[in-house]
Amino acid sequence: MEPGVGKWVSYLNREKKLDSKVGRRPTAPAAPKGLYLYGNVGSGKTMLMDLFYSATEGIVKHRRRFHFHEAMLEINERMHKIWKSQVENQNLQSSISSWIVNLPFDTKVKEWLAAEERFKQEMQMKNILPAVADKFLTESNGPRAGASVLCFDEIQTVDVFAIVALSGILSRLLSTGTILVATSNRAPADLNQDGMQKEIFQKLVHKLDEQCEIILIGSEIDYRRLIAKASVDEVYFWPLDSTKAKEFESAWDKHTQLSGGTIISRTIEVMFGRTLEVPQSCNGIARFTFEYLCGRPVGAADYIAVARNYHTVFISDIPIMSMRIRDKARRFITLIDELYNHHCCVYCSAAASVDELFQGTEEGTLFDLESFQFETETEDTKLRQDVLAAGTISSGGSPTGIISMLSGEEEMFAFRRAVSRLIEMQTPLYLEGVRDLHPYFPHQNKEGLDVFSSRTTNFQEALSLEGN
DSSP, rough: TTTTTHHHHHHHHHHHHHEEEEHHHHOOOOOOOOOEEESSSSHHHHHHHHHHHHHTTTTTTEEEEHHHHHHHHHHHHHHHHHHHHHHHHHHHHHHHHHHHHTTTTHHHHHHHHHHHHHHHHHHHHHHHHHHHHHHHHTTTSSSOOEEEEEOOOOOOSSSSHHHHHHHHHHHHHHHOOOEEEEESSEEEEEEHHHHTTTTHHHHHHHHHHHEEEEEHHHHHHOHHHHHHGGGGOEEEEOOOSHHHHHHHHHHHHHHHHHOOOOEEEEEEOOOOGOOEEEEEEEEEEEEEEHHHHSSOOOOOOHHHHHHHHHHHHEEEEEEEOOOHHHHHHHHHHHHHHHHTTTOOOEEEEEESSSGGTTTTTTBBBOOOSSSGGGGGSTTTTTTTTTTTTSSSSSSSSHHHHHHOOOOHHHHHHHHHHHHHHHHHTTHHHHHHHHHHTTTTTGSSOOOOOOHHHTTOOOHHHHHGGGGG
């Protein structure tokens, strides 16, 4: 026996005896159930989720908060990286497959070969999603150990990609003990009323029912609108006349002067290696026209970049939304979502009041903007890059086919949510929170932020207005 081996044998025998006397080690307890909150616009779903998320700071090591847009973009980016590496390793195999398919076989054989190729790609997708899920909560904090919490705002199933991706990611995370706290406008079983990828979706619904308490926030009161009654700061200027234009310019001058910076043009980075030009930028403050932000083929990735880089955003010349500009209206709602999610201060000059902005005209009402929020933009821009083009799920699709899946209820929810958020973004309670909640400030000197210091409110007093 080699020197030292005897000691190891003795150690192992001793441990074995201890195990036999003490008994097997206890298994880890099951993770507590999560929460799935659903209900009307302004009922407090997101606020409750954010309160919970704030309470876990310093307690839960692995935790993240996502909005639907941000989550889908990150899923797409991670999938793209994994898929790209796989494709590079399979170039030879793909070349052989293409050569075989192009041989002069009869139609039935070619159909069988094509089906076989699709099956291989589906298996790739099934392998990719767990790999993406495993990095969702761990990459920034090292190896995963202990409790994990995922807060997910506005779960929706807008298309086949969303259903497949969310089902794969969430099912994997829930199976490995992650605690999910989510919000949505629908109960899990009602998310996919059109039956897309029904079998995959039903597995997700079962997992949510099993791992989460499903709670309806049943209030009919829009608390954002209620709190707005206490608003004293004007950040939404309408109509588009000379008087309101001067007030809008005055607000811009005040903010830029207090920031102590110089107004310049700036290029900011967007996901997937793209960039966005900001025409007027000044120490965390940016200014755009509606047409610049919503009249071009830009999308959620661009708006997230703006929201992360600027705590205050000025948007001028916002028109009344109608069918004639439905693509612009869709982008505007996505923009408001991201500015709200990042707690930006938003100054608007618009053609109508917030309540009248989405009324449409004789040209017809708008279709479901929410269900278009993550669709690839028009022209030749792709938010999902070439991930889906290489797989079995089409990244395109005709508007007619998509519109046929939409309901009037979904359409009205999208409008009500955008209006409700625009109203809340005018309140002192929201504006005071910009300095504390926007990601720009923890890394910046807070001098020169006097423009926020006078905005205070008493939340209980605002709620007491309900009885008036």
